[in-house]
Amino acid sequence: MRIPRCIAGRRRYAAATAAAVICSAVFTGPDLAAAGGAPSPSVPAPKLDWRPCVQGSRFDCATAKVPLDYLNPGRRTIELAVVKRKATGPGRRIGTLFFNPGGPGGPGTVQMPQNYEFFPREVRERFDIVSWDPRGIGSSTAVNCFDSRKEADAWSAGKPAGFPVGEQQRKTWIAAYKDLARRCQQRDPELLRHVSTADTARDLDQLRQAVGDRQLTYLGISYGTFLGATYANLFPGKVRAMVLDSNVDPQAWTHASDDDPRLTTFLRMGADRGAAAVLDKFLALCGSTTTARCAFSAGSPKATRDKFDQLMRRLRGHPLGAWTYGRTVGDVVNSLYIVHPGWTGLAGRLQNLWQGRVPEPSPLPSAPPVPNPNPYLGDEQAGAVFCSDSPNPRDPAAYHAMEEASATRAGDAGRFWTWAAEGCADWPATVANSYRGPWNKPTAHPVLLVGTTYDPATPYSGTQAMARELANARLLTHNGYGHTALLNPSSCVKNYESRYVIDGTLPPVGTTCLQDTPPFSAPKPRGGVATGGGAMAGTVS
Numbered sequence: 337m338r339i340p341r342c343i344a345g346r347r348r349y350a351a352a353t354a355a356a357v358i359c360s361a362v363f364t365g366p367d368l369a370a371a372g373g374a375p376s377p378s379v380p381a382p383k384l385d386w387r388p389c390v391q392g393s394r395f396d397c398a399t400a401k402v403p404l405d406y407l408n409p410g411r412r413t414i415e416l417a418v419v420k421r422k423a424t425g426p427g428r429r430i431g432t433l434f435f436n437p438g439g440p441g442g443p444g445t446v447q448m449p450q451n452y453e454f455f456p457r458e459v460r461e462r463f464d465i466v467s468w469d470p471r472g473i474g475s476s477t478a479v480n481c482f483d484s485r486k487e488a489d490a491w492s493a494g495k496p497a498g499f500p501v502g503e504q505q506r507k508t509w510i511a512a513y514k515d516l517a518r519r520c521q522q523r524d525p526e527l528l529r530h531v532s533t534a535d536t537a538r539d540l541d542q543l544r545q546a547v548g549d550r551q552l553t554y555l556g557i558s559y560g561t562f563l564g565a566t567y568a569n570l571f572p573g574k575v576r577a578m579v580l581d582s583n584v585d586p587q588a589w590t591h592a593s594d595d596d597p598r599l600t601t602f603l604r605m606g607a608d609r610g611a612a613a614v615l616d617k618f619l620a621l622c623g624s625t626t627t628a629r630c631a632f633s634a635g636s637p638k639a640t641r642d643k644f645d646q647l648m649r650r651l652r653g654h655p656l657g658a659w660t661y662g663r664t665v666g667d668v669v670n671s672l673y674i675v676h677p678g679w680t681g682l683a684g685r686l687q688n689l690w691q692g693r694v695p696e697p698s699p700l701p702s703a704p705p706v707p708n709p710n711p712y713l714g715d716e717q718a719g720a721v722f723c724s725d726s727p728n729p730r731d732p733a734a735y736h737a738m739e740e741a742s743a744t745r746a747g748d749a750g751r752f753w754t755w756a757a758e759g760c761a762d763w764p765a766t767v768a769n770s771y772r773g774p775w776n777k778p779t780a781h782p783v784l785l786v787g788t789t790y791d792p793a794t795p796y797s798g799t800q801a802m803a804r805e806l807a808n809a810r811l812l813t814h815n816g817y818g819h820t821a822l823l824n825p826s827s828c829v830k831n832y833e834s835r836y837v838i839d840g841t842l843p844p845v846g847t848t849c850l851q852d853t854p855p856f857s858a859p860k861p862r863g864g865v866a867t868g869g870g871a872m873a874g875t876v877s
Contacts, residue, residue: 379409381545386420393705395449396420400468400546404530405768406538412526414477416539418468419445419706421452425461430838431576432547433463434540436470438558438820440533441718443474443711449704454822455555458834463553471539472531472720474711479527479720481519488714491516498666499739499755501652505662509755510732514762520716521764528765532724535769537567541574551576551780553837557820558582558794561785562589562725565802566771568779575779577837581786582794582820585801590772592727598734600757601726608742610795611749614672614817617790619644621855622683629856630680631687647690648748657694664689665748672792673819679855719759724767728760735761749792775805784836784843786821786829788814810842816851826851 382400389397400416403409423429433455437447444467455465469476482488495512496505520528540563544552553576556564561580568575588604602608622630623640634640652661671682685695729735735758742750783806787799796813803811812832818824828849835841 379403379406379542381542382416384418384546389419389706394421395705396422397445397707400539400543402471402539402542404527406535407769414471414527416468416471416477416543417443417445417475417708418466418543419448421449421460421465423460423462423464428462429464430462431464431549431553432466432544433459433553433555433837434543435465435467435554436540436556436560436563437467438556438560439473439718440470440559440563440721441473441713442559443469443713445469445475445706446704446709446711449706450701451823454825456830456834456837459837462838464547466543466547468539468543469711470531470536470721472527473717474713475708477527478712479520479524479531479717480712480714481516481523481716482714485712488712492715496662497658497660498662498664499752501660501662506736509758510761513759514732516716516719516759517762517764520720525765528720528723529768531720532767532770533563533566533721534570534771535724536563536721537570537771540567541571544574549576553577555579555581555822555833555837557822559584561794561802562586564783565775565806568783568806569773569775569777570771572777572779575781575783577781577840578779578783579786579833579837580783580799580802581822582788582791583785583799583802584794585798586773586775586805587801588798589726598729598738600728600735600738600754600760601722602753602756603738603742606795606797607793608746608750608753610790610797611669611672611753611792612746613795614790614792615668615747615749616641617817618672618679618682618855622679625856627687630683632683632690643690644686647686651689656689656692659689659694662752665752669749669752669792672817673823675816675818675824675851675855676853678818715759719763720765723760723763723765724770725772726760728757730761732758732761776807778807781808781840782842783809784833785809785811786814786833787811788816788818788821788824790817791819793819810845812843813848814851815848817855818851821849824851825853 382402384398384400386396386398389395398418400418401413402416404412404414435444435448437444448465448467452465471477472479482491491512495509500506500509551574554564561583564578564580565586568578585605589601593599593604619641620637622633623635623637625633627633632640634643648661651659651664667685668682671678681698688695735754739751739754742754785799785803787796789796799811803809812829814821814826814829816824816826821829826849832843
């Protein structure tokens, strides 16, 4: 999400937080495909003219042309930017593995090259790895509501960082997103109606056909799990192997809560509680070690929690330069995603703030070998996709009360996650074609679900919910911290994923893997299988 400065969306966090779910939400309009949608007319697969992305690059790039509207394919077409790394094991290639890095709004042409080495070695040897910028995003035909980056940056700088604090900041925040909605409506309203996850799932099937694969092999992380589940239910017979890592609860994403229809998507998902639980673990583990391993340690878990609470109260009343309370909480939530080096860096920034020093900016990720390593990724891109799928309150005035309620149960993280969806309140577009279930269509082959026990964005409960929803799934539990097992590695998880993707072998029911390197500690070899515990999918093959 890119509204506001939250998860994987900001350019400066592109490599470190590639798995994030979006930070803005918008209202979903009438659903014309609620139970599966009308069959799409036959559309020829696009032709991919692969060329090295830049001279000497190991990655190849291409552009795919697809219909804007699959129900009217003869009208407007749009372009998808696509990237590929060929299988590294000559003569052993099986096919293509498609990868979605999350978001929505994650530019695959940037994030796949940045994170390529995280893929299991055996998978890189046997598969071409392909990713793309989804429609509306990055270097594909993109949602862009400003005339220039300068104008976009000025808009972003004019609203509070992280989330608003106090009545005046709330007014400024709400006015900023109302202005963004107005700008977007004026630019390309037709595109805004055709950037749903269902549209992207149809694009994915077009890309599958374009590379010549009879069935889809896929890895999706974070929001990419929702895309995978959508594909699996629109094209159940085309699933060869599908790994969904750090899962979004599809019912929470697509439907308002019966108990409280005013809740935002992220509060329905429990992202506020999840982030609060991980933050508590961060502080406890930090306080259990020395300042040499965690700079913010106060010598015990309780003392470190108290120190953090004191720092937040201090920043709320007296910001340190640009480091306001809202910006700091946003930085904390973002930094919980990647344990190494994210947690160590976070501890250092908190300690600097505690000592009255402005933290140094995080280093920028190195540019990957692609033509456009820094595409425009404005807040409106992720928001436009999220709008197409997920209902959120339309009354801006409702968010302050929700914030206070969430803060009661989840502390500072609750405030952040509540305002992460406020961009929905004035969003102008209604979706032309979406998919909101059912989620239990039998797939040609079972799906492998991976869930991390302490995940600050998509709680483990979301993976359990996905396991209950899908018709044919197996759950692999990653006993560790951070957002996605891909970016917080476990050799145990990688081994099971490799066997499944290569030959379809599922892990035993109830398997639990350990993280390779726990926070603030020396590495443990190869992330062994934990004994006891684990969970199984609702329907296990």
